[in-house]
Amino acid sequence: MPASLSPALVAAVDDLEVAARLIVEGMRSGQHRSPFHGFSTEFSQYRAYRPGDDLKYLDWKVLARTDRLYTRQFRETTNMSAMLCLDSSASMAYPDTGLSKFRYAAMMAAALAHLIIMQGDAVGLMTMQDGRLVYVPARGGRGHLRTVLAHVDRLTPLGQWDPGTVMTRAADLLRRRGLVCVLSDFYDDPEATRAEMRRVGRRGHDIALLQVVSREEIDLPFTGDLEFEDLETGARAWLDPVTARAGYRDALAGFLQEWRSSATRDGFDYVLMTTDEKPSEALRRYLLRRGAKR
DSSP states (O other), rough: OOOOOOOHHHTTOOOOHHHHHHHHHHOOSSSOOOOOOOOOEEEEEEOOOOOOOGGGGBOHHHHHSSSEEEEEEOOSSSOEEEEEEEOOOOOGOSSSSSOOOHHHHHHHHHHHHHHHHHOEEEEEEEETTTTTEEEEEESHHHHHHHHHHHHHHHOOOOOOOOEEEEHHHHHSSSSSSSSSEEEEOSSSSHHHHHHHHHHHHTTEEEEEEEEEEEEEEEEOOSEEESEEEOOOTTEEEOOOOHHHHHHHHHHHHHHHHHHHHHHHHTEEEEEETTTTTOHHHHHHHHHHHHHHOO
């Protein structure tokens, strides 16, 4: 089984399907039960109650014993459906040299699609390009996997995207309760995005947030007076990174912590991924965290 490869080596593979397979094979250490679960008539496990859950699934005996609300989850007799919502806005093109956030998120989306298809479930894609929605319905099979990856491969990070619209349409087009997995830096209108996630979650869908940022965005390692440009609005500003570094790092840490805290508060999966982390290790962290919650 291949060892985990560096982000640069995986990104150097032009074929996204091959890259996805390398990430998944590097992640695996033996066979694990799937961390993806749905609902049906066969009891599977408990999870903490979320506002909007169907009250008929509350376990009143557990409430009496623990004074906590838990919802019974059920194993689907049919396959799970997942919709990958990939941020293709211009901010994801950073950095413009080396491995961009978009390429990293695209590889992660490809690996998740590969994993979901290989376990016999269905996966689809929802994103936005040039102001228009790009949609691939959730289906199974190797042929469909190639279709999903081909659409991802054709995307170019530019302009802006509307995460609320993307998530809402993704949830609308899932045929039943499923997984809505959003891969983004989450810079676009955070409050409105979180509100829409909560609405989607109240409809019974699982929500996963894979927040992708670059190491340069976290550390601000630059020196000298530099002109910074907003990739989405084109706004420019001169800045001395050395002088601004402490305040910038505190502000970014607060931004990331707010996403982490809000996801935990709302009962959503959340993982922060940096573009210098081995993709297989990042995928393993996400799946282990998801499996542990369930």
